[in-house]
Amino acid sequence: MPPPASRPIGLTLARTARAVSRAFDARLAEAGGSLPVWLILLSLRTQALGNQRELANAVGIQGATLTHHLNAMERNGLVTRRRDPANRRVHLVELTPAGKELFGRLRETAIAHDRRLRRGLTSAEVASLEQLLDRLHVNVADDDPAVT
């Protein structure tokens, strides 16, 4: 059983994802944002999150990492944090007007990026890509590492 002759699919996946993320991040930087800031703004704007842990989960980062970003965003006047009076362990994170304004600008960037990414692909192809990616995800998320 020789090693796979072609380039491993994981390598192609990692490199493509990095190139795409970097391109997106560069566009967001031009608009005054960054990838993590955009994901945080998006989650705050579109989901009702009870606490920072849920927010971190929605963004896909750890709580500690979220803390750093929220510190910076608070310093920059994008969000406010205050204790929930009903449960003083919980911090309520809210967008300021400046935060909402940045969200609007970054949303344009995100829409343009997505359009650019899909260029030349039919919606059936995009759907197929999504489905294949999901299957890779399932293959590694699987709790049974015994399968060789």
Add this chain to the structure above:
Amino acid sequence: MPPPASRPIGLTLARTARAVSRAFDARLAEAGGSLPVWLILLSLRTQALGNQRELANAVGIQGATLTHHLNAMERNGLVTRRRDPANRRVHLVELTPAGKELFGRLRETAIAHDRRLRRGLTSAEVASLEQLLDRLHVNVADDDPAVT
């Protein structure tokens, strides 16, 4: 023109890639390695690289980052670095026996990971996935950002 109703494809791509990379890195760690170390060993073993810049390029990282990894690998006795007598700007990087031994172990891990990743996918599906990823890559690598 509303934002795309479905989850942006870039987000699915980024999350899948992260999950896959993390799973692979965890396996490599069990075998005594890491993702960047594996890529460096693989490049050294399978390609004739003239200098560190080429090596960094093959691995897909910046020269500065490569320097850090080579420092650590040299400390751990996996590689040696010496000046090229013909061009004293160039460092020749070579695997030690311990480096070759680790390469062999990590290769097993990499083969198993690839097999796991492809589980349930036909080779036609994998080829289709590769081709779709390449098209995304081209879409962002494109030098013409005017296309919206």
Add this chain to the structure above:
DNA sequence: GCCTAATCATTTGATATCTATCGTTCCTGA
């Protein structure tokens, strides 16, 4: 043959991320 360009690697300084730990606040069961 010199001075300037270019090339190669490293260092420096910054950001993003993780795991582990800590302090505070809340809740539950004896």
Add this chain to the structure above:
DNA sequence: TCAGGAACGATAGATATCAAATGATTAGGC
């Protein structure tokens, strides 16, 4: 009632990464 544990977020310490500046060496132009 109150002691122990759980939940929440912050902090500390570590690693990976990049861009920009620096140092050393070579190559080219005159």
